[in-house]
Amino acid sequence: MDGLLPQLEIGIEELKKWRNEESLHFLFPQFLNSSFSQFFLEIGFGGGEHLAHQAALHPDTGLIGCEPYINGIGDLLKKIEAQSLANIRIFPHDARLLIEQLPDACLDKVFILYPDPWPKARHHKRRLISTAFLSALARVMKQGAALQLATDDAGYCAWMLEHLLAHPDFTWTAQQSTDWLNPPPDWIPTRYEQKALAGRPSYLHYIRL
Numbered sequence: 001m002d003g004l005l006p007q008l009e010i011g012i013e014e015l016k017k018w019r020n021e022e023s024l025h026f027l028f029p030q031f032l033n034s035s036f037s038q039f040f041l042e043i044g045f046g047g048g049e050h051l052a053h054q055a056a057l058h059p060d061t062g063l064i065g066c067e068p069y070i071n072g073i074g075d076l077l078k079k080i081e082a083q084s085l086a087n088i089r090i091f092p093h094d095a096r097l098l099i100e101q102l103p104d105a106c107l108d109k110v111f112i113l114y115p116d117p118w119p120k121a122r123h124h125k126r127r128l129i130s131t132a133f134l135s136a137l138a139r140v141m142k143q144g145a146a147l148q149l150a151t152d153d154a155g156y157c158a159w160m161l162e163h164l165l166a167h168p169d170f171t172w173t174a175q176q177s178t179d180w181l182n183p184p185p186d187w188i189p190t191r192y193e194q195k196a197l198a199g200r201p202s203y204l205h206y207i208r209l
């Protein structure tokens with residue numbers, strides 16, 4: 001945490017310079033002369049299993065992980081060090097603060113895997129997925145960019161489907177039930193998925209129109 005996090009952390013102050021940038025290359029200055037061909041964002045990476053997996057699978061991609069949970073950040077740092085991953089930056093705060101400051105149309109893929117379900121009706125307003133949040137996300141996603149969601153909470157699954165169906169900027173790619181019952185081909189089970197499966201997971205894949 002003392003050695004690696006300061007090198008990888010995206011600070012709140014740094015955020016304020018971003019809105020005028022045209023791509024996210026500036027976030028990975030060590031690669032400015034090379035060719036990061038795409039940029040991914042994972043919101044709420046938990047212990048970082050999936051983020052580290054994607055970083056290793058896509059060395060040509062710059063990844064930003066958002067997670068305020070300090071133990072999870074520590075777990076991700078261990079993976080980054082052990083696997084010598086050089087394409088991850090960490091925003092250790094609420095992802096919504098980051099999204100507000102990102103340039104338009106800068107992301108190729110966004111992952112939101114097992115967001116906190118807040119199952120009680122009086123807590124639904126705390127759910128990350130909302131119309132306002134989807135609009136903010138749509139602004140920073142490129143045309144044709146992917147939004148990969150997962151949840152094992154049937155109520156939150158219905159909530160996601162309802163909010164995304166009503167949103168003009170996203171379309172669901174599913175053609176048949178296996179498309180939401182089976183994980184995508186480059187999937188690795190997250191810690192939440194392994195530990196807490198309360199119900200059957202759904203994997204929802206959307207495209208930014």
Ligand SMILES: C[S@@+](CC[C@H](N)C(=O)[O-])C[C@H]1O[C@@H](n2cnc3c(N)ncnc32)[C@H](O)[C@@H]1O
Nearest residue numbers: 044045046067069094095113114116190191192
């Ligand atoms: C149920 S856990 C799932 C973690 C991980 N995706 C997994 O599947 O193992 C939800 C995570 O989202 C994080 N989280 C909740 N709200 C967030 C927000 N606004 N921005 C970033 N992360 C958030 C929480 O700290 C928590 O680690």
